[in-house]
Amino acid sequence: MPGPVRSASKSSKRVVMTSSESAPGSADGAATPRRSVTVLAEGHLHPGMLFLRFVDGLRQSILPVLVAFFAGQAWLAIASLVLLVLSLVHAVIRFVTFRYRLTTEELVTTEGIFERQERRIPVDRIQDLGFESTVLRRLFGLVVVSVETASGQGAEARLDSLSRRHAEHLRSVLHALRGRTGPAVDQAPSGILLHRASVGELVLLGLSNNRLGAILLGLVGAFELLDQVGLGERFGSFAGGVAQNLADAGSLMFALLALGGMFVALLGGWAVSVVGSLVLYHGFRLTERDEVFQRRYGLLTTRVQNLPRRKVQRVLLEAAPLRRLFGVVVVRADSAGSSSTDGAGEAGGSRDVLVPLCARATANRLLPRLLEGLPSRPLRWRRVSRKIVSRMTMRGVLLAVPMAAVTWPLFGGAVASSAVLLPIMTFGLGLAAYANQGYALLPAHVAVRFGVLARHQAYVPFRKVQGVVLRAGPIERRLGIARLVFFVAGGSPTVLAYLPRETADRLARDLANAAARSRFEW
Numbered sequence: 001m002p003g004p005v006r007s008a009s010k011s012s013k014r015v016v017m018t019s020s021e022s023a024p025g026s027a028d029g030a031a032t033p034r035r036s037v038t039v040l041a042e043g044h045l046h047p048g049m050l051f052l053r054f055v056d057g058l059r060q061s062i063l064p065v066l067v068a069f070f071a072g073q074a075w076l077a078i079a080s081l082v083l084l085v086l087s088l089v090h091a092v093i094r095f096v097t098f099r100y101r102l103t104t105e106e107l108v109t110t111e112g113i114f115e116r117q118e119r120r121i122p123v124d125r126i127q128d129l130g131f132e133s134t135v136l137r138r139l140f141g142l143v144v145v146s147v148e149t150a151s152g153q154g155a156e157a158r159l160d161s162l163s164r165r166h167a168e169h170l171r172s173v174l175h176a177l178r179g180r181t182g183p184a185v186d187q188a189p190s191g192i193l194l195h196r197a198s199v200g201e202l203v204l205l206g207l208s209n210n211r212l213g214a215i216l217l218g219l220v221g222a223f224e225l226l227d228q229v230g231l232g233e234r235f236g237s238f239a240g241g242v243a244q245n246l247a248d249a250g251s252l253m254f255a256l257l258a259l260g261g262m263f264v265a266l267l268g269g270w271a272v273s274v275v276g277s278l279v280l281y282h283g284f285r286l287t288e289r290d291e292v293f294q295r296r297y298g299l300l301t302t303r304v305q306n307l308p309r310r311k312v313q314r315v316l317l318e319a320a321p322l323r324r325l326f327g328v329v330v331v332r333a334d335s336a337g338s339s340s341t342d343g344a345g346e347a348g349g350s351r352d353v354l355v356p357l358c359a360r361a362t363a364n365r366l367l368p369r370l371l372e373g374l375p376s377r378p379l380r381w382r383r384v385s386r387k388i389v390s391r392m393t394m395r396g397v398l399l400a401v402p403m404a405a406v407t408w409p410l411f412g413g414a415v416a417s418s419a420v421l422l423p424i425m426t427f428g429l430g431l432a433a434y435a436n437q438g439y440a441l442l443p444a445h446v447a448v449r450f451g452v453l454a455r456h457q458a459y460v461p462f463r464k465v466q467g468v469v470l471r472a473g474p475i476e477r478r479l480g481i482a483r484l485v486f487f488v489a490g491g492s493p494t495v496l497a498y499l500p501r502e503t504a505d506r507l508a509r510d511l512a513n514a515a516a517r518s519r520f521e522w
Contacts, residue, residue: 040173041102041166045095048140049161053091055136057084100159102173107147109157121156125149127311127335129171131304138302143167191289194366195355197297201328202281205357206274208322281356288369293333293354307354311335313464313488315354315370317363321453329363331355333370334491352491371459373444381438381449387479388437388498389430394475396426429453439496439507444518446486446511448496462511463518464488470508472501484508 061080068076098111107121128148137143142161149156162170282299291309296302314334323329331354354370355363368376400422408416433452440447448458465486472482482504484496499507 038104039101040104040177041100041170043100043162043166045098045159046140046142046161046163046166047095048137048142050088050091050095051140052136052142052161054088057087060084100157100170102170104177107157107174109159119157121147121149123174123177126156126174127308128306129174130306131167131171132301134301137161145170191287191294193285193287194293194369195284195286195358195362197281197284197356197358199278201357202277202284203274204323204326204328205281205330206277207270208320208326208328208357209273209277277356284356286355293370295354297356307333307335309370309372312370313460313490314494315367315459316491317360317457319360319451319455323357324453324455327360328357329360330357331363331366331370334488367459371445371461373461374459375442379440379442379447381440381447384434384437384439384496384498385479385481385500385503386434387481388434389427391475391479391481391498392430392433393423393427396423433498437498441507441510448494450495450497458494460486460488460494461518462514465511465515465518468508468512468515470504472504477501484511486511 061084064080065077068074068080093113094111097113099109101108102123104123106123107126108118110116110118126147126149128146130146130148132144132146133142140161141164143164144161145159145167147157147159159167159170279299281297284295284297287294287296288309293307293309295305295307312333312335316332316334318330318332319328332352333354334352355366358366365376368374400419403422404416404419407419429452436449436451436455438449440449444463445459445461448460450456450458466489467487469485469487470482471485476482480501481498482501484499484504484507485493486496487493496507
């Protein structure tokens with residue numbers, strides 16, 4: 001165990017101390033001494049957090065106060081000010097009572113007055129220390145430290161806010177306990193540079209991840225605001241007059257303007273998505289040092305996230321239909337502490353995103369570094385059952401029959417006959433799914449390829465497999481096919497569908513036996 005590292009923190013009451021704890025008494029009443037515990041770092045939050053909380057409270061109160069001013073609702077302004085005062089009181093209580101202490105055994109945080117909370121996190125359970133710093137925090141030299149474990153519940157503890165020096169010291173001490181070092185919080189990442197995101201990749205990420213829904217929600221919110229300040233009725237009358245004029249101009253003009261409006265909305269969604277990608281992943285760099293991957297990115301909010309290679313449970317290459325056309329993928333890594341609800345994808349800054357977007361060839365070169373023992377040669381994919389085509393076509397028939405039965409008496413045979421397009425469409429989708437589905441068995445990994453119009457690839461080491469489940473519904477049993485579902489310690493399960501039943505039985509046994517023979521690692 002490395003020796004204690006002395007802290008330069010002025011907020012620390014004591015830097016290094018040892019305490020001897022006693023175990024519960026033995027049968028003869030004598031206490032059994034435990035090994036001594038060394039305190040390596042200790043301190044509290046930076047006082048700058050009070051100003052940050054005040055700014056956050058003002059930002060949240062501006063809109064209600066403006067609405068109250070224009071609408072003449074004094075009670076809304078009073079309620080907003082009361083909430084602002086309560087949030088400041090809560091911030092003061094948290095600043096006064098919050099303490100953290102890192103020992104050779106655990107990280108301990110305490111806070112609260114009436115309800116005292118003490119959280120203890122064993123050092124060997126800490127998976128990641130994430131750093132986050134907004135523009136305002138960078139002006140004050142502050143960093144938010146998130147302590148991630150394998151619980152799958154996100155940050156186990158959040159230290160908001162520490163100075164850069166204290167955060168760097170906490171991280172260096174933790175790495176010293178594990179016998180490795182890492183780059184400082186406010187320094188450029190060292191080690192091997194695996195990937196640097198270009199502006200073109202981030203623009204393509206935004207273009208292929210259109211946020212049209214955000215534009216629509218923004219328009220709805222703007223109308224609600226106009227209605228609250230008394231302008232909603234005027235705007236509605238104006239919009240109604242414009243619609244009437246368009247109707248009088250003729251159906252062709254109305255259709256052209258409608259298409260023009262949809263095109264403008266689409267361009268607006270693309271613009272919002274591209275700007276969001278550039279701001280979120282600005283300066284993205286993926287580096288590796290001492291078998292630890294570090295992601296550093298962000299324009300307004302700078303994030304630094306670490307992921308040890310041994311924590312990687314599964315690597316996923318995602319290629320949506322539009323991204324397939326450009327030959328690019330998103331690289332994700334499920335870790336022991338992640339889950340399917342950790343993030344919303346690229347826009348949400350999900351922490352399982354290892355590379356926001358890169359060429360498929362680049363992703364293939366990264367795979368052997370992300371998963372130890374994965375061969376760099378191209379894989380020989382095995383096909384699934386051709387019955388996937390008949391299964392998907394059957395779905396189209398089951399949808400087409402009731403649709404034709406409902407539309408025939410209402411609209412006549414000409415409209416009802418269009419239901420025949422559904423089986424044709426699902427037949428084409430079945431052919432696409434058959435071309436995309438597949439699997440490959442490697443000496444220490446299993447690879448699964450899935451998707452219909454999209455094409456995703458999942459790579460799972462045998463030693464990370466937690467369980468294998470064989471599933472077959474009534475229609476699948478009728479067709480003689482089955483699904484394999486295997487689970488890892490974090491992330492979503494991996495599904496290998498449309499396998500012949502005999503193949504599925506054999507693969508289930510082989511995967512379970514291979515996982516049992518492998519030494520499991522978190």
